[in-house]
Amino acid sequence: MGVYTNRESLSNALLPFRKGKKIGFIPTMGALHNGHLSLVKQALNENDCVVVSIFVNPTQFDNKKDLEKYPRNLDADVKFLSQLEGTLFVFAPEASNLYNGPVISKKYTFGNIEHEMEGKHRKGHFDGVGTVVNLLFRAVMPDQAYFGEKDFQQLQIIRKLVAIEKLPIRIVNCPIVREPNGLAMSSRNKRLTEQQFNDAVLINKTLSEVKEKFSALSIPALNKLVVERFLKNTSLKIEYFEIANERTLKTAKRKYKNSSYRAFIAVYAGEIRLIDNMALS
Ligand code: PAF
Numbered sequence: 001m002g003v004y005t006n007r008e009s010l011s012n013a014l015l016p017f018r019k020g021k022k023i024g025f026i027p028t029m030g031a032l033h034n035g036h037l038s039l040v041k042q043a044l045n046e047n048d049c050v051v052v053s054i055f056v057n058p059t060q061f062d063n064k065k066d067l068e069k070y071p072r073n074l075d076a077d078v079k080f081l082s083q084l085e086g087t088l089f090v091f092a093p094e095a096s097n098l099y100n101g102p103v104i105s106k107k108y109t110f111g112n113i114e115h116e117m118e119g120k121h122r123k124g125h126f127d128g129v130g131t132v133v134n135l136l137f138r139a140v141m142p143d144q145a146y147f148g149e150k151d152f153q154q155l156q157i158i159r160k161l162v163a164i165e166k167l168p169i170r171i172v173n174c175p176i177v178r179e180p181n182g183l184a185m186s187s188r189n190k191r192l193t194e195q196q197f198n199d200a201v202l203i204n205k206t207l208s209e210v211k212e213k214f215s216a217l218s219i220p221a222l223n224k225l226v227v228e229r230f231l232k233n234t235s236l237k238i239e240y241f242e243i244a245n246e247r248t249l250k251t252a253k254r255k256y257k258n259s260s261y262r263a264f265i266a267v268y269a270g271e272i273r274l275i276d277n278m279a280l281s
Pocket of ligand 1: 029
């Protein structure tokens with residue numbers, strides 16, 4: 001497995017895979033876990049080689065402290081990936097090489113979905129994600145790129161991005177991978193104390209309860225139920241909970257036949273922000 005720290009050397013390494021072969025790609029910010037591993041395994045099964053990028057992208061953080069504290073350990077990540085068999089390339093560029101100029105976001109117009117949930121609560125986040133994923137896509141030029149559904153809204157943004165940038169890349173949705181206790185796997189989980197990790201079980205438990213009661217209760221009643229569940233827990237604070245139309249991501253106030261819905265939640269455990277979602281119908 002080769003580790004490449006600039007676009008030029010990665011591009012040379014990928015040359016033998018450009019004709020008649022498939023390149024799979026998983027962009028990550030490192031601190032790899034089994035959720036990432038499942039994406040890499042799927043990509044290895046479906047492509048001739050796979051690139052995993054590891055880059056903590058400054059332009060998508062609206063909170064400086066979160067950026068500073070984001071877990072980073074390239075050696076551990078490379079070791080973690082080396083358990084896999086297959087042709088794997090790690091791309092871990094410096095910001096100056098990837099951005100090739102000032103490390104700032106491009107302004108995108110992703111439409112209504114960029115103003116919902118994460119877009120509302122993390123100003124400029126999706127411009128930062130769009131900017132870096134576009135740069136990474138252009139550096140790797142994969143046939144297929146794999147993204148986890150934990151960041152469901154990000155996935156929709158990436159689909160818009162490839163359309164806007166006219167990139168011939170197939171975007172593959174992959175299901176959320178959970179800890180044995182139900183907590184969605186995330187690099188940020190590494191920062192949780194044992195107590196916070198155990199308390200955070202409530203997130204998946206509550207989403208599962210909402211799913212179970214979705215056909216019986218109205219949306220306002222479900223919203224109330226979620227607030228009540230979290231009131232009893234002192235270590236977790238809800239930033240938002242929303243039931244939204246799965247396609248438009250617009251907040252749902254009532255249910256309509258023939259529409260699909262998904263519950264979305266963002267919660268703070270101390271200063272660590274966790275997100276999760278679940279399909280309801
Ligand atoms: O989901 C992530 O880890 C990041 O948002 C991504 C897609 C790697 C862009 O920095």
